[in-house]
Amino acid sequence: MELVAQFRKCGPRALLLQGLTFISVLTSAFMIWKGLSLFTNSESPVVVVLSGSMEPAYHRGDILFLHNGYSPIEVGEVVVYKIDDKPIPIVHRVMKVHTETATGRQYLLTKGDNNNADDRGLYNPGQLWIQRDEIIGRVKGFVPYAGMGTIWMNEYPQLKTGLLGALCVLSLFSND
């Protein structure tokens, strides 16, 4: 009842204004993300490590900052790649690079520091090399454990909905 009274007092104009600020916050976040993506030439310039195959260098929940660029990949670089048919991007180190002179096409082989074997078992059946365009980005910097929130939200979806709902309600009723 009290809420309804507050609605009445605010009037439709104030309510619309709140809605507008909410939308502008959302769109500017989206713009920054897309701008970063354009600048780094990477479809997702910030990723969270999901597996322990690069331990002890990267742990689950670490945030990686990627820059893809247009230059050829070097051996020893840690890259994030995504095989066409598999949904999850993988963070591993490049172990072999062969660059064809005529086409500039690169044949790359990766391996996780913590794995005993190279990644040929993770590629598509029969695939021996990955190509430049399967690489989302190279790791340029990282912040430890800052992405644990994302992992929790993926493991407990109720947390995600609850948090989003709470944010929406709060943003509608804040007075500044």
Added chain:
Amino acid sequence: MYNLLQRLSGVLSFAVSVLMALTVLIAVTTPLIPSSPTHAVALHGVKTTTGRPMDPFDKTSRAAEHARLTFDVDADLTSMFNWNTKLLFAYIAVEFEAPGFETNKVVIWDRIIRNPRQAKLRLRRHHNKYSLRNFGLTFEGVEAANLTLYINPVPYLGLMYDRPMHSIPLTLPRATPAA
């Protein structure tokens, strides 16, 4: 004037801004910390054979030439450890030119160095950990081969960069047919 929620959000947002500024500061200053590592690589020989080691996925590996290197490494990387060094990733890469392929780089050995006690490397007559072969089957026409030791410091927080250390030339011979 201010309720508890507003105060809490103020404190939190200030804390997050301070943390972000500190993160940037640490990331930018860490590569500037001086270090004086010593390093040397010596090659004893290269022996090329056909068919070994086998790759379980690559069916051509049985017919391909594989080079087996024998090398020494002497390095003292203790000074590369500072307060923001989680580990050093040391690796040796062989690069060469082959017909039709302008650059070929293959990592043949690596080691994760987790603390200063492990940072004095003294390897005697080591062999490559990973197979060294050409993209084609043989080393025919392969030239300008080089072996380089690289160190990749991984910080607790910050930027990734590579440091090339020591480079020596080598030749990759063809396999001698079995008698």
